[in-house]
Amino acid sequence: MFGVLSSFAAFTVTAALIYLVVVAAASLAGALTRGGRRERAVDAYEALAISRFTIPVSIIVPVETAGSVDSKRVSLAGTIQALLDLNYPELEVIVVADRVADASVEELKREWALEPKELFYRRTLPTAPVHRIYGSDREPRLIIVEKAAGGRADALNFGASLARYRYVVSVTPDVVFDRNALLRLMAPALRDPGTVLAVTSYVERRHTSALPATETADDWTAAGEDFQRLRSIRSWMASRLAWHQLSCGVPPRDGVSAFRRDVVLTFGGFSLDAADPEFDLLIRLQTQPDGSTGRVVRTSEVFGHAGALPDSEVAAAAALRRRALHEAFRALSEKDDNGNGRLRVLMKSVLAVELITPVAQVFVLVAMLVGTLFGALDWNAPFLALLFLTFGYGLVSASGLLLRGGTPGAPVGKDLKRLLLRAPLEFLVYRPALLWARRAASR
Amino acid sequence: MLEPILLAGAVFAVLVWAALTAYVLRIDGLRTAARELVTEALATLRDQDVPWAPMPERIARVTPILARMSRDMILHTAADGGTPRASAEVLAAYMVEKWGTHILLREAASHRVPREIWRRTASLNVVYNLNLPPTFDLLGRAVQDPATGVASVGLTLLGTSSDPRATALLIDALIRQRHPASRVAVHLEHSPLRPVAAYRELLTNADPVVRFWAATLLAGCPEADGIEHDLAELSDDKDPRVRKAAVQSLSRLGGDVAREVALRLLRDAAPFVRAHAARALGELDSIEAAAPISELLGDSDWWVRNAAKGSLEALGAEVWPVLVRCLEHPDKFVRNGAAEVFQNLGILDSLIVMEAASDDPSGSKIDLLRRIAAAGGARMTDSLVERAGSAAPRVRQLLATMGFEHAGAA
Numbered sequence: 054m055f056g057v058l059s060s061f062a063a064f065t066v067t068a069a070l071i072y073l074v075v076v077a078a079a080s081l082a083g084a085l086t087r088g089g090r091r092e093r094a095v096d097a098y099e100a101l102a103i104s105r106f107t108i109p110v111s112i113i114v115p116v117e118t119a120g121s122v123d124s125k126r127v128s129l130a131g132t133i134q135a136l137l138d139l140n141y142p143e144l145e146v147i148v149v150a151d152r153v154a155d156a157s158v159e160e161l162k163r164e165w166a167l168e169p170k171e172l173f174y175r176r177t178l179p180t181a182p183v184h185r186i187y188g189s190d191r192e193p194r195l196i197i198v199e200k201a202a203g204g205r206a207d208a209l210n211f212g213a214s215l216a217r218y219r220y221v222v223s224v225t226p227d228v229v230f231d232r233n234a235l236l237r238l239m240a241p242a243l244r245d246p247g248t249v250l251a252v253t254s255y256v257e258r259r260h261t262s263a264l265p266a267t268e269t270a271d272d273w274t275a276a277g278e279d280f281q282r283l284r285s286i287r288s289w290m291a292s293r294l295a296w297h298q299l300s301c302g303v304p305p306r307d308g309v310s311a312f313r314r315d316v317v318l319t320f321g322g323f324s325l326d327a328a329d330p331e332f333d334l335l336i337r338l339q340t341q342p343d344g345s346t347g348r349v350v351r352t353s354e355v356f357g358h359a360g361a362l363p364d365s366e367v368a369a370a371a372a373l374r375r376r377a378l379h380e381a382f383r384a385l386s387e388k389d390d391n392g393n394g395r396l397r398v399l400m401k402s403v404l405a406v407e408l409i410t411p412v413a414q415v416f417v418l419v420a421m422l423v424g425t426l427f428g429a430l431d432w433n434a435p436f437l438a439l440l441f442l443t444f445g446y447g448l449v450s451a452s453g454l455l456l457r458g459g460t461p462g463a464p465v466g467k468d469l470k471r472l473l474l475r476a477p478l479e480f481l482v483y484r485p486a487l488l489w490a491r492r493a494a495s496r
Numbered sequence: 497m498l499e500p501i502l503l504a505g506a507v508f509a510v511l512v513w514a515a516l517t518a519y520v521l522r523i524d525g526l527r528t529a530a531r532e533l534v535t536e537a538l539a540t541l542r543d544q545d546v547p548w549a550p551m552p553e554r555i556a557r558v559t560p561i562l563a564r565m566s567r568d569m570i571l572h573t574a575a576d577g578g579t580p581r582a583s584a585e586v587l588a589a590y591m592v593e594k595w596g597t598h599i600l601l602r603e604a605a606s607h608r609v610p611r612e613i614w615r616r617t618a619s620l621n622v623v624y625n626l627n628l629p630p631t632f633d634l635l636g637r638a639v640q641d642p643a644t645g646v647a648s649v650g651l652t653l654l655g656t657s658s659d660p661r662a663t664a665l666l667i668d669a670l671i672r673q674r675h676p677a678s679r680v681a682v683h684l685e686h687s688p689l690r691p692v693a694a695y696r697e698l699l700t701n702a703d704p705v706v707r708f709w710a711a712t713l714l715a716g717c718p719e720a721d722g723i724e725h726d727l728a729e730l731s732d733d734k735d736p737r738v739r740k741a742a743v744q745s746l747s748r749l750g751g752d753v754a755r756e757v758a759l760r761l762l763r764d765a766a767p768f769v770r771a772h773a774a775r776a777l778g779e780l781d782s783i784e785a786a787a788p789i790s791e792l793l794g795d796s797d798w799w800v801r802n803a804a805k806g807s808l809e810a811l812g813a814e815v816w817p818v819l820v821r822c823l824e825h826p827d828k829f830v831r832n833g834a835a836e837v838f839q840n841l842g843i844l845d846s847l848i849v850m851e852a853a854s855d856d857p858s859g860s861k862i863d864l865l866r867r868i869a870a871a872g873g874a875r876m877t878d879s880l881v882e883r884a885g886s887a888a889p890r891v892r893q894l895l896a897t898m899g900f901e902h903a904g905a906a
Contacts, residue, residue, distance in 0.1 A: 063498055070505060077509075081516065100655055104682040106712075169879035171839060171872055173832045175798040185879065217802070244644055245676050421502075430498060437502035444509035451516045458523060469524050473517045 059429050066420045069413040070441070076410055077445050077452075083294040084452035098236045101243060102140045108246055109143035110235060110311065112136055113212030113223045115205050116150040116158060129157040130164055132226045137194060140232040141239075147215055148197045149208035151181075157226075158197065165189045167197055178210040178322035206323040206330035213317045219246075222311045223331060228256050230357030238311055241350040250316045250338050250347040254356040255292070256307040257462065258285040278361035279475050280483040282464070283450045290453040291407070296351040299399045301339045303381075303407065304332060306374060309356040312338075316347070328376035336381045340397050355462055364490035371487065378408050414442050414480070439481070447477030530565065534573050537561045541583040554586045555593060562590055568615070574625075575618035581625075588622045597628060604634045607646070617649040624653045632661045639669045639680075647675045655683025663691045667698070671706055681709045685716055692720040699726055704735035711738060715745035724753040731757045736766035743769065747776030755782050762788050770795065771803035778807030786811055786818040793822060793833035801833055808837045816843055823867040835872030844868055845883060852890040866898045874900070 101107050114136070116129065129148075136146045150158045161167070167187035181203030189195055200211060213221050220242060222235070242249040259282040288306040295302035304310065310331050317323070320337055327333035339349050362370065382404040385397050421438040424430035451473055457463045464472055540546065540558050549557070562570055573579055574587035591600065603612075604619035620638055623631055638650030651669065654662040666687065670680045684691075695717065698710035711730050714723050727749075730742040743761050746754035758780065761773035774792055777785040789811075792804035808815050815837070822834035838844045847865055851857040869877050877900050884891040 066498060067501060070501065074505065081512070100652060100682050100686045104685055106678055106682050106685060169882045171836065171876035171879050173829075173836055185875075185882070244648065244679055246678060247676065421498075424498075434499055434502060437499065437506045440506040441502060441509050444506070444513045448509060448513045448516060451513060451520055455516065455520045455523070458520065459527065465524055465528065470521060473520060477513065 059424075062420055062424065062429075066417055066424075069417050069420075072409070072413050073417070073442070073445055076406065077448050080290065080294070080449045080452040083297075084290065084456040087294070087297070087456060098140070098233055098240075101236055101240075102233075103142060105142065107142045108220060108239070108243060109145075109218040110141065110220045110222055110239060111212070111216030111218040111314070112144060112146045112235075113209055113216070113221055114146060114148045114226060115208035115212070115223065116148060116226065117202070117205055117208065129226045130161050132224070132228070133161060133165075133195065135230065136224065137192065138232060139235045141235045143218070144235070145194045145196065145217060147212045148195070149212050150197065150199050151202040151204075151208060158199070161197060162187060165195055166191050167195070172215075174215050177214045177318050180207050180211040180214065183211070204325065206325045206327060209330060210322040210325075213312075213314055213322060216314055219314055220311045221314050221317060222309060224309055225359075227359045228309065228357045229359065234309075234356050237354040238309060238352065238356055240354070241352060242311060242313075248347050249313070249350055251310055251312045251335060251349045252352055253304040253308050253310040253335060253349065254352045254354050255289045255305045256309055256356050257289070257358045258282055258307055258361055259358050260361055276475060276478075277364060277367075277483070277486075279472055280479050281361045281367060283453070283472060283476055283479055284367075286453040286457050287450055290456050292351060293353060293456065295403050299403065301349070301396055301399055302351065302403050303378070303400075304335055304351070306370070307359060310335060313347075328373050328380055332374075332377045333381065336385075336400065340385060340400055353460070355460065358462065364487055365494040368487045368491035368494065372491065375408070378404050382408065414446075418442065443477045443480045446480035450476035450479065530569050533561060533565050534569065537565070537573070537587075538579065538583050541586055542580070547582055551586070551589055555590050558586060559590065562587070567591070567595065571615065571618050571622065575621035584622075584625060588626050591622065592626065597626075600626075601628065601630060601634070605637065607643070610643070613643055613645045616646055620646075620649055620653065624657075632659070632665065635662070636665050636668075639665060640672065640674050642674070644675065648679070651675075651680060651683045655686050656688075658688040660689065660691075663687055663689045663694065667691065667694050670709055671698070671701065671703070673703075673705065677705050677709050681713060684709075684713055690717045690720075692717045692723070696723070696726060699730060704733070704738050707733065707735070707738045708741045711741035711745050715748040718749055724749050724751055728753050728757050731761060736764070736769050739764060739766070740769045740772045743773050743776050747779045750780060755780055755785070758782070759785055759788060762792065767795070767797035767800050771797070771800045774800065774803040774807040775810075778810030781811065783811055783814055786815040790815075790818050790822050790830070790834070794825065794827040794830040801829060805833050805837055805840075809840050813841050813843060816841075820864065820867075823871045831871035832873070835868050835876060838868050839872065839876060839880075844872075844880060848880060848891055848894065849884065849887055852884075852887060852894045857894070862894075862898060865894075869895065869898065869900055 114129075114132065133146060133148065136144075148158070148161065167189045169185045170188040172186050172188075181201040184199040184201065187197040187199070196215070198211060198215065200208075209221075209223055212223070220239065222238065238252055238254045241252050260278045285306060292302050292305045312334065316338065317334070320334060323330035324333050335349055338347070341347075382401060385401050385404070417438050418435065421430060421435040425432055425435055454464065454469065454472060454476075458465075458469075463469075537558050540561060541554065543557075546554055546557055570587055570591055574584045574591065576584075579587070600619050600623055603615050604623045605616075607613050607616040616638075620634060623634060635650045635654055638646050639654065641647050641650070647669075651666065654666050663684065666680055666684050669675065670677055670684065673680075692714070695710045695714050698706050699714075701707055701710070707730065711727055714720070714727060717723060724746060727742045727746050731739050731746075733739050733742070739761060743754075743758050746757055754776065758773045758776040759782075761769050762777075762785075764770050764773065770792060774789050777789055786808060789804050789807050792800050793808075795801050795804065808819070819834045819837055822830050825831055825834070835844075844865075847861055847868075851861055851865065869880075877895055881888050881892050881895070
């Protein structure tokens with residue numbers, strides 16, 4: 054009996070190892086074939102930036118609960134100013150705040166001389182009750198809405214209901230971007246507005262130079278920031294390679310997406326039950342029934358960057374991402390056959406890889422430990438497995454850095470060297486630290 | 497059995513990681529060196545006397561640096577939008593001197609795989625700046641290329657040219673629609689040339705999309721004689737998109753014809769045409785149209801109602817007699833809309849603040865306030881009280897005397 058179990062364990066561990074090797078090899082091959090390429094055509098935004106034919110955009114800024122705008126990390130007023138300063142011909146900014154008394158929202162009202170106004174709008178999507186809508190004579194493009202708490206999806210749905218323009222974009226207050234960010238995001242939609250249902254771009258988590266160094270040294274000093282940046286880059290690489298090979302995929306961990314408003318309404322808005330409402334809608338849009346016209350585009354462009362998070366928030370975000378992946382996979386498995394069969398299978402494969410990879414890593418390590426404890430394996434087996442996983446992780450991160458290199462904002466010089474050298478430590482040090490942070494937060 | 501696999505796997509992972517790390521650092525080093533060379537070359541070209549020197553001398557000054565750069569790097573720098581025009585010209589001239597024009601022309605003509613797109617578009621930029629004879633042939637091929645990136649660069653370059661061949665190619669691209677017509681129209685709009693005759697010809701094109709864009713682009717040609725009559729004819733087009741474009745362009749041109757067309761299209765069957773007709777009348781400052789616009793406050797379509805509100809607001813406070821009539825309308829949407837326009841024009845605030853401050857409020861004004869407040873609902877009066885600031889207690893008191901006891905209580 055023990056022999057059968059032992060053989061079975063050896064077989065599954067070998068299968069898991071082969072799977073991990075294949076994932077690492079695919080990342081490496083993708084990075085080597087596409088890394089460092091000059092993909093961007095020498096295209097100018099000048100004409101689009103001033104054209105009256107450029108499709109206007111409604112930008113929704115959800116401010117969910119008090120404290121969601123951490124004034125140490127971000128300034129809501131600064132983000133709104135940056136949005137209004139975007140190099141884009143026509144846009145409106147709709148701030149949807151769940152809590153009435155959030156200090157940052159109050160500051161915004163004062164700064165922009167916002168006054169309560171009653172607006173009669175079409176309640177296209179059901180949302181939590183609205184308390185007050187504020188407008189400003191000084192800046193007619195800015196609207197602030199105060200409503201009962203209902204979560205991010207509810208805020209986005211309200212923004213989509215109120216939006217006047219054809220595309221809606223959701224931007225969280227912690228994203229820092231340059232003036233051409235919206236033009237870069239919208240470029241695919243502007244090139245082909247008839248078929249582009251949504252566009253997704255990438256936001257990189259990294260140390261924001263605007264903050265004093267001491268501010269970022271809370272719980273994991275600069276190493277934590279580096280590890281977050283590596284996670285961010287790996288996620289971008291996975292999304293980019295999958296999209297390139299399969300013409301579909303999941304968005305990166307952090308990103309800014311633009312949705313065609315009519316499509317949001319047709320799909321019943323952002324799901325209130327989804328762990329990540331934008332992720333959920335992007336998957337639903339990609340797996341709509343056969344014969345539907347339209348596509349979701351993933352741009353290679355970087356929208357901007359966001360500051361590194363404390364470990365507890367990173368762990369919570371990772372858990373949320375896992376939940377979103379699970380939900381999407383379950384929904385695709387349960388869906389009847391009127392969906393787009395080929396795309397559904399491809400999407401399930403992409404989701405499965407994201408879900409299985411961390412499980413396979415943990416499984417290999419645990420199996421080695423158990424095998425050693427039961428005397429089935431030599432004492433050095435767990436160390437070898439750890440070495441394999443550690444450098445395998447480092448290899449995938451290095452592939453991400455190769456692919457990221459040459460694109461705007463890529464790490465260079467000392468930054469790059471540090472990231473490359475720290476990459477293998479992520480599996481060994483940072484993942485246990487996140488696990489610890491999560492446990493500490495749940496206690 | 498597992499140990500050998502693990503050992504081999506671990507050693508392999510370490511070696512591949514080390515090799516890849518070294519490779520990434522090497523690539524980064526090469527990139528940094530190349531960037532430094534580009535910076536040095538551009539700095540040399542900006543040196544005090546260099547910009548005014550003859551071209552051969554400028555090339556000679558920068559040749560020692562360019563000799564250390566790859567052709568791709570020079571091409572990329574010459575085509576980059578951030579490179580000053582004078583420096584880009586020197587780099588292009590150096591490329592021609594060293595490698596001749598045939599490579600540039602070949603690269604600008606086609607690409608075999610997607611990774612060569614950047615080289616083709618960069619070469620197109622350089623060829624365009626050098627103004628080589630086959631430039632427009634190459635740009636013509638580029639705008640019809642299925643690769644969006646190539647077509648996009650072709651359109652951008654044609655849009656900046658003041659050569660009539662450029663607008664002819666753009667108009668051809670608009671008709672063929674290999675790429676979205678809106679994309680082509682952006683560049684026609686910004687072209688230094690205004691091909692009015694060609695646009696007029698397109699107004700009778702069989703394709704409604706072409707007629708739509710021709711009508712839209714004609715708005716940018718206000719100097720052309722009689723275009724308002726051409727556009728007025730299009731307001732009867734069977735395609736609603738064309739009618740919408742006609743009224744939109746007419747509103748930019750102004751005049752009585754525009755007013756007449758917009759008034760007529762307020763009753764169009766397509767909601768978006770009605771919406772644009774309403775907006776057009778607002779832009780035309782057509783006060784006499786306030787009554788027919790106000791009828792759209794009760795339109796079956798939300799966008800039309802919103803457009804009607806926006807248009808009435810654009811017409812300003814003079815529309816108040818029309819709005820007063822709307823306050824008694826049997827349709828709730830019309831009453832709501834009228835109250836919102838009263839609020840957004842500031843009439844409601846002025847009235848209530850003045851009457852609240854008065855010891856002897858006017859009966860007719862109080863009646864008007866009561867009707868606006870009733871049409872706007874409790875939330876409107878709550879907002880009103882909040883806006884009143886220090887006058888809020890008196891405003892609340894006045895509203896209470898009008899039967900709105902709970903106003904601003906939240």
